[in-house]
Amino acid sequence: MIDHKDRTSNTQWGSKLGFIAAAAGSAVGLGNIWRFPYITGQNGGGVFVLFYLLCVIVLGFPIMVAEVTIGRTTQSSPVRAYGELSNHSRLWQTVGLVGVITGAVILSYYSVVAGWGLHYLMLSLVGWFPQVNTPEAYTNLFDSLHQSVGLNIWWQSIFMIITTWVVLRGVRGGLEQVANIGMVTLFGIIVVLTIYASTLPGFGSALDFVFGHAERFTWVSALEALGQAFFSLSLGMGAMLTYGSYLKLHDDTVGTSLVISLADTAVAVAACLIIFPITFSVGLEPAAGPGLVFINIPLALHQLPFGGVGMFVFFLLLFIAALTSAISLLEVATAFLIDSLGWRRLKAAIICGAIVYFLGLPSAASGGSGLFGNGMEQLIGMTWFDAVDYLASNWLLPLGGIGISLFVGWHINSQRRLSEFREGSWLGSLGWVYSVWVFLIRWFAPGAIAFVMLNVLGILS
Numbered sequence: 001m002i003d004h005k006d007r008t009s010n011t012q013w014g015s016k017l018g019f020i021a022a023a024a025g026s027a028v029g030l031g032n033i034w035r036f037p038y039i040t041g042q043n044g045g046g047v048f049v050l051f052y053l054l055c056v057i058v059l060g061f062p063i064m065v066a067e068v069t070i071g072r073t074t075q076s077s078p079v080r081a082y083g084e085l086s087n088h089s090r091l092w093q094t095v096g097l098v099g100v101i102t103g104a105v106i107l108s109y110y111s112v113v114a115g116w117g118l119h120y121l122m123l124s125l126v127g128w129f130p131q132v133n134t135p136e137a138y139t140n141l142f143d144s145l146h147q148s149v150g151l152n153i154w155w156q157s158i159f160m161i162i163t164t165w166v167v168l169r170g171v172r173g174g175l176e177q178v179a180n181i182g183m184v185t186l187f188g189i190i191v192v193l194t195i196y197a198s199t200l201p202g203f204g205s206a207l208d209f210v211f212g213h214a215e216r217f218t219w220v221s222a223l224e225a226l227g228q229a230f231f232s233l234s235l236g237m238g239a240m241l242t243y244g245s246y247l248k249l250h251d252d253t254v255g256t257s258l259v260i261s262l263a264d265t266a267v268a269v270a271a272c273l274i275i276f277p278i279t280f281s282v283g284l285e286p287a288a289g290p291g292l293v294f295i296n297i298p299l300a301l302h303q304l305p306f307g308g309v310g311m312f313v314f315f316l317l318l319f320i321a322a323l324t325s326a327i328s329l330l331e332v333a334t335a336f337l338i339d340s341l342g343w344r345r346l347k348a349a350i351i352c353g354a355i356v357y358f359l360g361l362p363s364a365a366s367g368g369s370g371l372f373g374n375g376m377e378q379l380i381g382m383t384w385f386d387a388v389d390y391l392a393s394n395w396l397l398p399l400g401g402i403g404i405s406l407f408v409g410w411h412i413n414s415q416r417r418l419s420e421f422r423e424g425s426w427l428g429s430l431g432w433v434y435s436v437w438v439f440l441i442r443w444f445a446p447g448a449i450a451f452v453m454l455n456v457l458g459i460l461s
C-alpha cells in the first residue's frame with residue numbers, strides 16, 4: 001500500500017468550499033445549458049428526463065464518489081493514480097490515458113460552442129440583433145456564424161487563451177479563484193432567470209413537456225441520456241479524479257460528491273425551465289438541435305419585456321458555465337504532463353492548450369461547406385463536430401465509467417476501499433450506504449452501461 005503525503009499547499013484547494021465550487025463548476029457547463037435542453041427536445045422530453053435522472057442517481061453519483069476518492073487517496077492525476085494502485089499495470093494506465101485524450105477531444109469542440117456564446121455575449125452587449133422578429137432572421141444570424149470558419153476560429157482562439165491562462169495560474173490562484181467567483185454569479189443568474197421564466201405564459205406547457213411528456217424512447221435515447229449524465233457530471237475521463245487529487249487526505253468525498261451531483265442536476269432542470277418557457281411563450285419548436293439556445297433564446301427574448309438585459313445575462317451565464325468546465329477539461333491533460341513528465345505547469349498548460357486548439361480547428365470548420373462540414377456529412381452523415389461529440393460523450397465517457405467502476409469495484413484491496421470510503425465522511429460511515437455503493441460500482445454500473453451499449457449496437461436485440 002502506498003503511503004501518501006499531502007501535496008504541497010499550492011497544489012491543494014484552499015478550502016472544502018473551494019473544491020465544491022471548482023467541481024460543481026466543472027460539472028455545470030454547456031452540457032447543462034446548451035446540450036441538455038436540446039437533446040431533451042430532440043428526444044421528446046418526459047421519459048427521457050426521468051431516465052436521465054435515474055442515470056444520475058444510480059450511475060453518476062456512485063461513479064463520482066469512486067473518481068474523487070481515487071484522486072484523493074493517490075494525490076495523483078489519472079494515469080499515475082491508476083498506475084500506483086495497480087502495480088503499474090499497462091492496461092490500467094491505458095484506461096487513464098484514454099481519459100486524458102477524451103478530455104482533449106471534448107475541449108476541442110466545446111471551445112467552439114463556447115466561442116459561439118462569446119459572439120452572442122458581444123452581440124447582446126452592443127445590442128446588435130436583427131431588427132425583424134422572424135425565426136428566419138435569427139436562424140440566419142446563427143447560420144452565418146456557424147458557417148463562418150473565420151469567426152468560429154476567432155472566438156475559439158479567444159476562449160482557449162482565457163482557459164489556458166486560468167489553468168496556468170494553478171489550482172488555488174487559477175481554478176479555485178475563478179470557480180468561487182463564477183459559481184456565485186452563476187447560481188444568482190440561474191435563480192433570477194428561473195423566476196423570470198416562471199412568469200411567462202409558456203411555463204405550464206414547458207413543465208408538461210419536461211416532466212409529463214412521453215414519446216419516442218428507444219435504446220438510442222437511453223444511450224443519449226446515459227452519455228449525457230456522464231458528460232454533465234464530468235465523469236469517465238478523470239476530471240473528477242484530478243480535482244479529487246487536490247483534496248487533503250482526510251477530506252470528505254462522499255458528501256461532497258452528493259452536493260456536486262445535486263447542484264449539477266438542479267441546474268440542468270432549471271435550464272430546461274428557463275429555455276422551454278421562453279421557447280413556448282413565442283410559439284417556437286423545442287426540437288431545434290444545437291442551435292436551440294442560439295436561435296430561440298435571442299428571438300424570444302427580443303419580444304419579451306426586459307429582453308435586452310435578459311439576453312446579456314443569459315449569455316454571461318453561458319460563458320461562465322463554459323469557462324469553469326473548460327478549465328477542468330484542460331486541467332486533466334495539464335496535470336498528466338506535470339505528473340508524468342515532470343513539466344512545469346506553465347509549459348504543460350500552454351502546450352496542452354495549443355494541442356487542443358489545433359485539434360479543434362476541424363470543429364470550427366464544421367459549419368462550412370468544406371471537408372469537415374458538408375463533405376463529411378455527405379460521406380458519413382455527420383459533420384466532424386457531430387462525430388466527435390457523439391463519439392466522446394456517448395461512447396468514450398461511458399466506457400471510461402465502466403473502467404473506473406471495474407477498477408474500484410474489483411481491483412482495489414477491499415479493506416482499503418472501505419476505509420477510504422469512510423474517511424472524513426459522515427455519509428460514508430453508514431454501513432448500508434457503503435454496501436449499496438459497492439453493489440452499484442461492482443455490478444450495476446458496468447452491467448447497465450454495457451447492456452445499453454450492446455442494445456444500441458444491435459447485439460442484444
Ligand code: PFF
Binds near residue numbers: 031240
Ligand atoms: N460537465 C461539463 C458540462 O456539462 O458542460 C462538460 C465536461 C467537463 C465533461 C469536464 C467532462 C469533463 F471531464
